[in-house]
Amino acid sequence: MSPTSAPPFLRPFSTGGTGAGRTLPFGPRSAGDTGLLPVIGALLLVWAVFGILNPAFLSAENLVSLTLQSAPVGVIALGVVLVLMVGQIDLSVGAVSGIAAAVVVVTTVLLEWPLPVGLLLALSVGVVTGLGYGVLTTRLGLPGFVLTLAGLLVLTGIQLRVLGPRGSVNLPFESGLVRFAQQGFLPPAVAWGAAAAAVAVVTGLRVAERIRRARAGLPRMGLPGLVLRTVGLAALLAAVVGYLGTARGIGYPVALFVALVVLVDVLLRRTRWGRSVRAVGGDRASALLVGVAVRRVTVSCFVAGSTLAALGGILAAGRLAAANQGTGGAETYLFAIAAAVIGGTSLFGGRGSAWSALLGVLVLTSISNGLTLLNLDTATRYIVTGLVLALALTADTLLRGRAAPSVP
Amino acid sequence: MSTPSARDTRSTHADPILSLRGVSKNFGGVRALRDIDLDVRPREVLGVVGDNAAGKSTLAGIIAGAHRPDAGRILVDGRPVVLGSPADARRLGIAAVFQNLALCENLDVVENLFLAHEPTRAGFLDEVAMEREAWDLLGQLATSVPSLRAPVRELSGGQRQIVAVARALLGSPRVVVLDEPTAALGVRQTAEVLNLVERLRERGHAVVFISHQAADLQAVADRFVVLRLGRFGGELDAAGTGYEDLLAAMTGASRPSGRKHG
Ligand SMILES: Nc1ncnc2c1ncn2[C@@H]1O[C@H](COP(=O)(O)OP(=O)(O)O)[C@@H](O)[C@H]1O
Ligand SMILES: [Mg+2]
Numbered sequence: 218m219s220p221t222s223a224p225p226f227l228r229p230f231s232t233g234g235t236g237a238g239r240t241l242p243f244g245p246r247s248a249g250d251t252g253l254l255p256v257i258g259a260l261l262l263v264w265a266v267f268g269i270l271n272p273a274f275l276s277a278e279n280l281v282s283l284t285l286q287s288a289p290v291g292v293i294a295l296g297v298v299l300v301l302m303v304g305q306i307d308l309s310v311g312a313v314s315g316i317a318a319a320v321v322v323v324t325t326v327l328l329e330w331p332l333p334v335g336l337l338l339a340l341s342v343g344v345v346t347g348l349g350y351g352v353l354t355t356r357l358g359l360p361g362f363v364l365t366l367a368g369l370l371v372l373t374g375i376q377l378r379v380l381g382p383r384g385s386v387n388l389p390f391e392s393g394l395v396r397f398a399q400q401g402f403l404p405p406a407v408a409w410g411a412a413a414a415a416v417a418v419v420t421g422l423r424v425a426e427r428i429r430r431a432r433a434g435l436p437r438m439g440l441p442g443l444v445l446r447t448v449g450l451a452a453l454l455a456a457v458v459g460y461l462g463t464a465r466g467i468g469y470p471v472a473l474f475v476a477l478v479v480l481v482d483v484l485l486r487r488t489r490w491g492r493s494v495r496a497v498g499g500d501r502a503s504a505l506l507v508g509v510a511v512r513r514v515t516v517s518c519f520v521a522g523s524t525l526a527a528l529g530g531i532l533a534a535g536r537l538a539a540a541n542q543g544t545g546g547a548e549t550y551l552f553a554i555a556a557a558v559i560g561g562t563s564l565f566g567g568r569g570s571a572w573s574a575l576l577g578v579l580v581l582t583s584i585s586n587g588l589t590l591l592n593l594d595t596a597t598r599y600i601v602t603g604l605v606l607a608l609a610l611t612a613d614t615l616l617r618g619r620a621a622p623s624v625p
Numbered sequence: 626m627s628t629p630s631a632r633d634t635r636s637t638h639a640d641p642i643l644s645l646r647g648v649s650k651n652f653g654g655v656r657a658l659r660d661i662d663l664d665v666r667p668r669e670v671l672g673v674v675g676d677n678a679a680g681k682s683t684l685a686g687i688i689a690g691a692h693r694p695d696a697g698r699i700l701v702d703g704r705p706v707v708l709g710s711p712a713d714a715r716r717l718g719i720a721a722v723f724q725n726l727a728l729c730e731n732l733d734v735v736e737n738l739f740l741a742h743e744p745t746r747a748g749f750l751d752e753v754a755m756e757r758e759a760w761d762l763l764g765q766l767a768t769s770v771p772s773l774r775a776p777v778r779e780l781s782g783g784q785r786q787i788v789a790v791a792r793a794l795l796g797s798p799r800v801v802v803l804d805e806p807t808a809a810l811g812v813r814q815t816a817e818v819l820n821l822v823e824r825l826r827e828r829g830h831a832v833v834f835i836s837h838q839a840a841d842l843q844a845v846a847d848r849f850v851v852l853r854l855g856r857f858g859g860e861l862d863a864a865g866t867g868y869e870d871l872l873a874a875m876t877g878a879s880r881p882s883g884r885k886h887g
Pocket of ligand 1: 652653655656657675676677678679680681682683684
């Protein structure tokens with residue numbers, strides 16, 4: 218009955234009136250600290266199960282394929298995370314990725330334009346789509362759920378038009394995009410260098426923060442904790458780089474995806490924009506009263522979401538060396554949204570993490586990859602994926618503290 | 626607590642900081658406020674009292690820049706101003722704690738305190754500066770909030786109220802508007818908030834204390850303005866005004882007693 222029990226994207230966008238429904242002061246700690254633990258647990262569980270059922274699952278070569286398979290949809294899921302965080306949803310991310318793939322392939326193959334032009338054009342499809350959603354949502358108050366559903370239809374129609382009567386266009390294997398997506402791997406020196414740099418930067422920042430906090434007389438992270446985290450991060454990165462390095466290593470699309478996750482994570486946690494995103498997603502009316510630029514923040518998330526979706530489509534086109542009518546079809550957006558939610562980003566807005574895109578997509582891809590190795594069909598994959606999503610949704614709703622009362 | 630007569634000498638002779646003249650506000654067909662005059666003077670606690678739907682929150686919204694009046698003028702230091710947004714009001718030294726507090730439950734105390742006004746260092750949030758200032762501020766209010774990094778969702782009603790008041794005090798506004806700060810609180814927490822109001826006056830703020838609970842207002846206000854069904858219902862001095870007088874003014878003195886208000 219209370220309008221606040223529905224996710225915000227099902228309600229018309231409004232920046233006044235509703236006020237903040239105050240809920241009981243119960244519920245677990247903020248998402249920040251527990252947010253990623255469930256999905257990390259789920260990932261380890263999935264790997265353990267498939268590793269036991271078929272040892273080939275955990276082979277370095279299979280894990281490399283798994284990461285390559287994850288990257289395109291992971292980039293799309295990262296955009297979904299941003300849109301969900303601000304309390305909206307974009308059902309058309311698959312369609313945007315499909316249209317971006319079509320644009321790149323048609324411009325470079327059929328029109329023989331230079332690749333960079335095609336890429337820019339494809340990305341700008343994402344930018345324009347996101348701007349459209351953002352403006353229509355924030356200015357006219359259209360609910361994002363139905364608006365992006367309409368967008369999905371329109372964009373899919375345009376995708377078919379762009380591809381033309383053939384319905385499918387192949388990229389030549391010597392295309393730069395295909396080489397990047399299929400054959401590009403970080404040289405070992407670069408991979409190890411990047412891992413070392415990451416550990417150095419993270420630790421350096423932590424030490425600097427610790428010193429500043431000490432000077433300001435604020436509580437600070439204990440030295441053992443600091444050492445433990447540094448060692449933990451170094452060990453994790455060394456394990457990933459080392460193990461994948463025994464096979465082909467870290468593909469360029471995978472490196473790009475991880476870099477984007479880190480970038481979005483820093484933006485969300487360390488900038489005013491990121492804080493505004495969480496505030497708007499958590500309580501739009503309050504954020505507005507306090508002076509957050511609610512409309513601008515919402516539009517920026519739609520734009521980022523669609524642009525990342527377009528980038529995901531480009532990577533998918535490179536990986537498959539083709540774009541067709543099915544590129545970015547229904548499975549894509551369901552998969553991307555499911556990945557974000559399984560990763561711990563809330564459908565109710567205001568809670569989530571960039572890392573949930575990475576972890577969520579790894580869980581889903583692992584399930585699909587593992588079932589394929591066991592010769593189980595698409596039907597099983599859909600059913601298992603759906604059940605995992607239902608589980609994640611339950612966790613999301615329980616975390617929000619909405620599950621308890623009222624429903625008999 | 627000071628006696629009413631001692632409070633009086635402080636406030637009544639100074640020029641008002643903030644004045645409303647003939648302010649009206651309609652919501653569709655609802656006439657929420659009609660032709661309201663009001664003065665807020667330095668270092669006074671002005672009690673605004675009225676029954677449900679008297680227009681108190683509407684008045685708070687107008688003073689704090691959340692609502693635009695349909696008619697009438699707002700003066701700050703005698704000069705007419707337009708309060709187009711809460712940010713406008715803040716720039717003019719007016720801060721409000723709204724009835725619903727306007728806190729984001731998913732953000733922690735520090736994040737809420739500085740939301741939309743975060744200090745940055747090299748483009749990134751300066752968490753150390755924010756936490757430092759938050760400690761200072763909450764320390765001055767002599768209050769207990771369990772953890773600055775606890776999400777507001779986990780705080781009690783009184784603690785939330787304190788966080789919202791602390792946020793209003795950032796930037797040292799001259800006028801602090803509190804809309805029903807005690808409505809959701811128990812006895813002990815109400816006493817804490819009333820204490821807080823006294824401390825705000827001691828710190829030199831003018832306080833507009835809005836409530837339908839006449840007893841709470843009586844404990845701290847220097848002066849009362851009564852709202853009744855959106856209209857000005859009289860002004861009463863704290864000295865010599867009893868609880869019964871306030872109740873009578875709220876409900877309409879000449880009405881037969883015992884009538885229930887919806
Ligand atoms: N945003 C709004 N939209 C429509 N009507 C409103 C709105 N805010 C207040 N009102 C109406 O204005 C009247 C005064 O409300 P309010 O100022 O909230 O009273 P109080 O705070 O004294 O209880 C009420 O009849 C209320 O229904
Ligand atoms: Mg009210």
